Amino acid sequence: MLELLARRAGRAEQAGAAIDGARLALAIEGGGMRGVVSAGMTAAIELLGLTACFDLVVGTSAGALNGAGLLAGVADACCNAYHSVFTTRRFINPYRLLIGRAAIDVAFALDHADETLDAARHERTAASAIPLHCVAVDVDQAAAARLSALHCVEELRAALLASSRMPWVGGAPVPFRGRRFLDGGLAESIPYRTAVALGATHVLVLQTRPHGTGVEPVALLADRVITRQLRALNPALPDLYQRRSVEYDDAVAELAAATDAPQAEGPFLYGLRLPAGSQVVGRFERCAGALEAAGRAAREHAERVLRGAAASGRTDASDPRGGAKMSANKRRDGPSDVRGAVKW
Numbered sequence: 001m002l003e004l005l006a007r008r009a010g011r012a013e014q015a016g017a018a019i020d021g022a023r024l025a026l027a028i029e030g031g032g033m034r035g036v037v038s039a040g041m042t043a044a045i046e047l048l049g050l051t052a053c054f055d056l057v058v059g060t061s062a063g064a065l066n067g068a069g070l071l072a073g074v075a076d077a078c079c080n081a082y083h084s085v086f087t088t089r090r091f092i093n094p095y096r097l098l099i100g101r102a103a104i105d106v107a108f109a110l111d112h113a114d115e116t117l118d119a120a121r122h123e124r125t126a127a128s129a130i131p132l133h134c135v136a137v138d139v140d141q142a143a144a145a146r147l148s149a150l151h152c153v154e155e156l157r158a159a160l161l162a163s164s165r166m167p168w169v170g171g172a173p174v175p176f177r178g179r180r181f182l183d184g185g186l187a188e189s190i191p192y193r194t195a196v197a198l199g200a201t202h203v204l205v206l207q208t209r210p211h212g213t214g215v216e217p218v219a220l221l222a223d224r225v226i227t228r229q230l231r232a233l234n235p236a237l238p239d240l241y242q243r244r245s246v247e248y249d250d251a252v253a254e255l256a257a258a259t260d261a262p263q264a265e266g267p268f269l270y271g272l273r274l275p276a277g278s279q280v281v282g283r284f285e286r287c288a289g290a291l292e293a294a295g296r297a298a299r300e301h302a303e304r305v306l307r308g309a310a311a312s313g314r315t316d317a318s319d320p321r322g323g324a325k326m327s328a329n330k331r332r333d334g335p336s337d338v339r340g341a342v343k344w
Contacts, residue, residue, distance in 0.1 A: 001270035008053040025200035028063030032283035035062025036082035040298030046075040060184040077116035083291035102171035134163040135184035142236035144187035210278035215245035
């Protein structure tokens with residue numbers, strides 16, 4: 001995966017055309033405020049000039065929002081918003097649950113505009129030559145669904161809301177093209193399988209939990225409320241909800257194996273993840289300092305891992321021997337580097 005990214009980095013202006021016969025996807029995990037981690041990683045991709053190397057972007061929940069920000073050219077600003085705008089009570093306020101309102105208002109985040117997150121960013125995402133696919137859960141089917149062909153701002157906004165609509169704390173299901181949807185994390189928190197189903201031969205996967213970290217348990221009362229509300233929507237949904245931690249662990253194990261020992265035939269997967277011992281960001285974290293540190297650590301870590309690909313790609317463009325150099329870089333800065341970065 002890193003070798004393909006390096007080859008494309010030298011001719012990024014042609015990316016999206018799959019001129020090398022490969023199909024490179026970026027799959028982005030979310031997780032509420034933990035999305036600051038994948039936001040930091042997309043900021044690194046933006047900084048290194050690698051955005052145009054991808055043929056498609058697939059995101060779940062906050063990962064979908066971060067993917068939209070990357071395609072709009074505001075990934076770094078989105079990362080910064082996590083420790084500024086998104087810490088305000090206007091965006092996240094658990095006390096609203098006491099009066100029957102959603103605790104998290106993603107619509108506010110989408111509608112917010114300032115000098116860095118301009119109002120026209122959604123138009124740029126919808127018009128991007130690199131398509132964004134949002135993973136959500138179809139309420140009536142109780143299964144993961146792919147929301148694609150988001151060519152107008154209205155449908156893009158609805159898809160982003162649907163992908164990130166957490167049960168109970170986020171409000172009622174979001175209507176999209178005649179169906180109802182909830183947060184994609186209920187079925188596919190790390191959407192690399194959807195990327196492969198879309199024809200990706202290579203997938204860079206941005207993960208938001210550090211090595212050795214699984215799904216944290218939900219408080220008993222909240223768990224009961226969520227289960228009851230999901231059952232009212234569709235009796236099959238609680239089973240999906242209860243299986244999510246097992247499904248997540250299976251996905252993490254599959255990604256780790258594919259990263260450390262790529263299969264000869266592919267698809268080629270590379271999981272980018274903070275090292276064991278890194279601070280875990282909570283789904284509802286509101287401490288600006290913790291969020292800023294998390295975004296900075298993720299951005300710096302992703303830069304360390306991906307900088308070799310970006311630099312080697314530029315070498316490849318002018319030096320036919322650059323491919324050999326990338327092979328050496330891959331062995332030096334590949335999967336082992338994902339675990340060996342400085343803790344924060």
